[in-house]
Amino acid sequence: MKEVKCEHCGFWTNGEDANCHYCAQRLNNRDLTEQEQLEKEPLKGLPFIELKPDDPFIVKGFKHTLRFLQLIFTTLISMIGAMASSTVH
Numbered sequence: 422m423k424e425v426k427c428e429h430c431g432f433w434t435n436g437e438d439a440n441c442h443y444c445a446q447r448l449n450n451r452d453l454t455e456q457e458q459l460e461k462e463p464l465k466g467l468p469f470i471e472l473k474p475d476d477p478f479i480v481k482g483f484k485h486t487l488r489f490l491q492l493i494f495t496t497l498i499s500m501i502g503a504m505a506s507s508t509v510h
């Protein structure tokens with residue numbers, strides 16, 4: 422579990438959540454880090470879902486499933502593209 426210091430009330434709260442546990446204000450740290458990551462990594466085609474080592478088990482499983490679906494989807498799209506181009510020529 423990642424802890425983040427709430428900038429509104431100063432308590433340490435669960436950084437995985439969008440809002441502070443104590444004052445229920447929005448935790449801006451999370452948004453900032455996500456934005457920074459987006460700026461650092463320009464989009465290369467379909468961006469794969471990032472797996473973080475500090476993710477909870479359920480989130481990891483969920484992300485693995487999403488990644489698997491994304492892989493199937495990307496494969497299907499390229500197959501359809503290949504089929505479409507072979508019929509045209």
Ligand SMILES: [Zn+2]
Binds near residue numbers: 441442443444445446
């Ligand atoms: Zn707070």
